[in-house]
Amino acid sequence: MTMGRAGTIARRSFVVGSVALLGGVAFGYYQYKRPPKNPLLDGLGEDEAALTPYVLINADGITLTTPRADMGQGSYSVQAALIAEELDVALDQIRVDPGPPSKAYYNTALANEAVPFPSTDQSTAANAMRGTVDAVMKFMGLQLTGGSTTVPDGYEKLRMAGAVARETLKHAAAEQTGLAVTQLKTDHGAVVLPDGQRIPYQALAATAARIDPVTNVTLRPSTQWRLIGKPMQRVDMVAKSTGTQAYGIDHRMDGMVHAAIRLNPRKGGDVVSFDASAAEAMRGVQQVIEVTGGIGVIADNTWRAFQAADAIEVEWGPAPYPAAQSEHWQVLSDTLDAAAPDATPRDDGDMDAVDASIEAEYRAPYVAHAPLEPLNATVLVGEGRVDVWTGNQIPRMTQASVADMTGISARDVHVHILMMGGSFGHRLEDEVVKRATELAMALPGTPVKLTYKREEDTAQDYTRPIALMRGRGAVDGGKVTAMEIRVASPSILDSQMGERQGMNLPGPDSAITQALWDQPYAIPHYRVVGYRPPKLGPVSSWRSVGASQNAFFHENFLNALIHEAGADPVEERLRLMTDAPSRKVLEAVAEMSDWGGSLDRNTARGVAFSLSFGTPVAEVVQIRQTEAGIALDKVWVAAEVGRVVDPINFENLVQGGVIWGLGHAINSQITYADGMAEQQSFFDFEGLRNYQTPEIFVRGLENRDRVTGIGEPPVPPAAPALAEALFQSTGERPTEMPFANTFTFV
Incomplete structure (x- = not known):
């Protein structure tokens, strides 16, 4: 992308802000003058301020918000690299976090596939319609990972976020030292003074939170890139190489119970009748609960839940589609x-x-999608609040689904996106969350972890x-x-x-x-x-x-x-x-x-x-x-x-x-x-x-x-x-x- 096309934030009327959060500062970037509500505003105390969501700097270090889900394709790394390129940090200096469900993270690249023009048509009419669709998707807050849009969505916006953070930190250093901004540089997570002294970004967070963000920034030319276009080591490389990467299926909580499920293998069909007496008598089984289209089992571990689910005798209704x-x-x-x-x-x-x-x-x-990690979700239904831990590509849709089921406001449904062991589109569905929510509603205050058997995952795949x-x-x-x-x-x-x-x-x-x-x-x-x-x-x-x-x-x-x-x-x-x-x-x-x-x-x-x-x-x-x-x-x-x-x-x-x-x-x-x-x-x-x-x-x-x-x-x-x-x-x-x-x- 040429600099003429990238331009400056000022020419594009980007609104960028900073946020103080528990002694830290977060930076972000929005493409329109009236950005969606920043999700980091929720829950802030009197001494905190929040404006935008992409880069968080506090005493613990630097956290980059990477809202496009990672299913093994490296999206956390590429999003982090785009921000880090302009922020002047190395990938081993940062943590990544997918962030909460929010309209702020709507996907800007989905419009390309939603217009009746071929992608090769870059005419004024075609791009005008893409802009219109993009505006609609912003209004909807369509936060979705799919359509090969992670890089197109973030290529410019995430670099801009890093650039704003970098320049604002330089102004914070100028205020602290009395030096002119033009005398300052940034390198490897620090502002560098003319005498070589380095001020780490973390030491500048409090000051940066009090000053106006610098919005007139220019993206660096490709000749100055340190990361983009160069071979990188992914941020999850060590964890995956050492077997320490945690996926949704690895999630653990105190007091958690384990669930398995049997759904009508004629997908969408009903349960005519069932006999769970044998399952209920098995070791470790705590409860059998009927859910939409099937039966769930609560037990003290996943294997016992699987075994008990298989022991239930069920008469299934017919399929709502041709049988053969x-x-x-x-x-x-x-x-x-x-x-x-x-x-x-x-x-x-x-x-x-x-x-x-x-x-x-x-x-x-x-x-079938058949990812290596079967479907799973952990749900905790509390008093006026629901928490969901799962791998998921549609967090706002999932948030809305859980809110509808529980009657709890969507703002009190907290979806925590976890690393996925594959998806291929499988986790564009939230049926596993819906079934886990039904089970968790029957056990309020208790975290319920639902895991599908491989055979159940295949049988129920859309x-x-x-x-x-x-x-x-x-x-x-x-x-x-x-x-x-x-x-x-x-x-x-x-x-x-x-x-x-x-x-x-x-x-x-x-x-x-x-x-x-x-x-x-x-x-x-x-x-x-x-x-x-x-x-x-x-x-x-x-x-x-x-x-x-x-x-x-x-x-x-x-x-x-x-x-x-x-x-x-x-x-x-x-x-x-x-x-x-x-x-x-x-x-x-x-x-x-x-x-x-x-x-x-x-x-x-x-x-x-x-x-x-x-x-x-x-x-x-x-x-x-x-x-x-x-x-x-x-x-x-x-x-x-x-x-x-x-x-x-x-x-x-x-x-x-x-x-x-x-x-x-x-x-x-x-x-x-x-x-x-x-x-x-x-x-x-x-x-x-x-x-x-x-x-x-x-x-x-x-x-x-x-x-x-x-x-x-x-x-x-x-x-x-x-x-x-x-x-x-x-x-x-x-x-x-x-x-x-x-x-x-x-």
């Missing part, structure tokens, strides 16, 4: 045959006049939507000239935001056609149509959301058309590409992989591209035929994010996304029989094994000013790139995932 997997597919097929479109976000040329030369139907199954795509297209003169994609998929908006959050949003569900309509290809006749079927299994956001299955549909079908045209998959994409940064991504991955070079007869390659969450990513997957089956050999990935904040974490996220995408494409599905998920745990919902993992080469490009995220975008191209490699190797094009149903892998 075949019926789910039939609903989608019928929807494509007869239903009116939910949306037609792209309709170039005259597709109705095209005489299609190729048609295809592709399928993507339900898949999965990625099932999807059915039908495509038709045409080629002429060695070129792709027409492509139509029609896709039917259950609505995430209806299921996640409507049924479970009570936010019935109007209009089409953009996730159904995500990463289909906005791809930067200039195909003369190009139509994308989305269909919303009647209710099927409950679904939710899954890493890369609609792009995860839609890139498989789009790029797999585009590769089929390119093959029909007799063209090269990279060259034809480059010919069709309309976005310069996307072209560079394709060119980079072709150069990295030596695309077009000779391969032996047992080796094959496939390429795919996808633009999702504003980030163009291209991948080449190379496989080998062995006597035992198909082996994944190598993967090359190029991605354009505008700025790589931490090269090490960037590479890790890209490699993890590729492994995630390949593993699910090969092995994973959730299927229903008698309304229940047939898969239970990792043994029948497999990821990619270590020995199967290919060598992965990564390149991050920085060819534009606009900064985007990388947590999800590497996932979508993985499946179609592998699908094309399988076609090149076997002559059979995969039409449905998981591929292991059709192909044998080592």
Whole structure:
């Protein structure tokens, strides 16, 4: 980002303040003249003042508020680094804290995915609408971690927060010493005087709290950066390397009881009857409590609670969706045959006049989130106050849910966000908190820790939507000239935001056609149509959301058309590409992989591209035929994010996304029989094994000013790139995932 774009806080009318808290001072930054109420104002004494929330300095040290949740993707580190860059502190000098639920922490980057403009459209009209949506989200106080928005959200605002804190501390030092501010510098958590004397920030906190904050600050140019763009050691590296990192599942409290739960495996169904007499007689069991859709057990430890829950005899009611997997597919097929479109976000040329030369139907199954740490939450319902300890990506929505359930004001519901052992969208749901709250309401004054068994976690998961795509297209003169994609998929908006959050949003569900309509290809006749079927299994956001299955549909079908045209998959994409940064991504991955070079007869390659969450990513997957089956050999990935904040974490996220995408494409599905998920745990919902993992080469490009995220975008191209490699190797094009149903892998 250029300095001309960053400018100064004064030119942007940013309001920045300072806060004294128990002898300390906190600094923050807001983008608008009337910022939301600062959460640190609550509970302050007469000798305390609070204005803004991002940097807290007191006698104990420096605490940086990092409100985007950390699920293992390193978001605490990257947020801390952005603040620390301008504050002149090292990462080993600070503590991080996710902060309380607050409108102050609304996500400024979510608007990019909420407007009917492709991310490549940076026109005045498109950016004006993004600004309007952003204002609405600020009004709503939408505090959410997702959509690969942590870095785009914080890239400028958190650096500004650090800059304001730095300059205000310099003015505090000037007041204490009588020196001119221009004579002072900052370094490694201290203000440095002309004679070399160092005044630690902590020693300046009281003075800084009494002076007006310095709002006219300028961000430093990239030539002066100490952290951004350099390899970093994450703030959680030592704890995770030594096994001392505490997760939600590790939370302990005095007097805490442990709970397990059995919910109707036909998700959303009722409890007809149950007999808990055997469970109640078991050692350590204290109470059996009926909750929404199931039964909870309170015991003196988690294992005994698990065992007792399994001993309950239950008659479950029917599922509120088709019982058999075949019926789910039939609903989608019928929807494509007869239903009116939910949306037609792209309709170039005259597709109705095209005489299609190729048609295809592709399928993507339900898949579970399956993070390593099962769902858990600890809830304490007190007199006029509730405390919740859990891993969670939607703290304000969770706060509102608990308030509604308990009748206690949301301001008295305190949600403490804990480190998560994975999520992939799983913790965008707060059902575990709701069930834990029901149990805790039955035991007021006692902390209740609810932990799901792995099998219960899998059975109750709100999965990625099932999807059915039908495509038709045409080629002429060695070129792709027409492509139509029609896709039917259950609505995430209806299921996640409507049924479970009570936010019935109007209009089409953009996730159904995500990463289909906005791809930067200039195909003369190009139509994308989305269909919303009647209710099927409950679904939710899954890493890369609609792009995860839609890139498989789009790029797999585009590769089929390119093959029909007799063209090269990279060259034809480059010919069709309309976005310069996307072209560079394709060119980079072709150069990295030596695309077009000779391969032996047992080796094959496939390429795919996808633009999702504003980030163009291209991948080449190379496989080998062995006597035992198909082996994944190598993967090359190029991605354009505008700025790589931490090269090490960037590479890790890209490699993890590729492994995630390949593993699910090969092995994973959730299927229903008698309304229940047939898969239970990792043994029948497999990821990619270590020995199967290919060598992965990564390149991050920085060819534009606009900064985007990388947590999800590497996932979508993985499946179609592998699908094309399988076609090149076997002559059979995969039409449905998981591929292991059709192909044998080592």
